[in-house]
Amino acid sequence: MLTHADIARLLPHGHPLVLVDRVAALEPGESIAGLKAVSTSELCYAHMTPGLPPERWAYPTSLQIESFAQCAAILWFETARIREVLDDQALIALAVRRCRFHAAAYPGDVMRHEARIDTIVHDHLFVRGETFVEDRCIASVGQMVAAIGSRRTLRDAGGTAQTTSESEASHG
């Protein structure tokens, strides 16, 4: 299990872009279960007005996938730490495929992302998994692909992975 202090140390993101609250289970090289509580205090709800229909309060699926991806990134960083590979690892999400949304998460829900490493091939991480609210599977990710590199290399290559934008460019 990882606390939010651990997560804040692992992910290059800063507040308010860290979308994982706690890691409930982690097996480096294999799988992770990460928790994210949905709250009306989040930025995505900042401009909501009274009178909107209930479905408008559904947590944005884009942020839900980002939250899932951050769990996958934590899994990779912990895997890399155990394997003693580069200590300035960075991930760039390349593709999310075969994504299915079955239901939405709403304020008050706790999403549980269960992500598993499918394979790691030539500096590419392949992950799949599901997102649950309580016992209900609300989404599945058939495949997420991320390129593994070093932060320094990414900076040299693209020039975009620096300071604040680094958190957007180098997450999983």
Place this chain on the structure above:
Amino acid sequence: MVDRARMEELRELVAEVLELDPDEIEDHADFKDAYDVDSLRAIEVLAQIERRYRLDIPQRELADMTNLSAVYDVVSRYAGWPVAST
């Protein structure tokens, strides 16, 4: 001599990654020209092959894996399958 059953397995695997029907994947059709395969799709094909057959194929081989027949040739060298004569 090509192992047709293995070739059909590869056709299905490639089709799954490219999100196409297996019948659409011709033996010698160039992946890039015919199916718009980019470097990401190519690495996904390689990843699926390595996973399915538990092989370790060097990334440099990707340059030669430009059509299904060529994929068979590369995989056969690492998996010990019969090598295509054409």
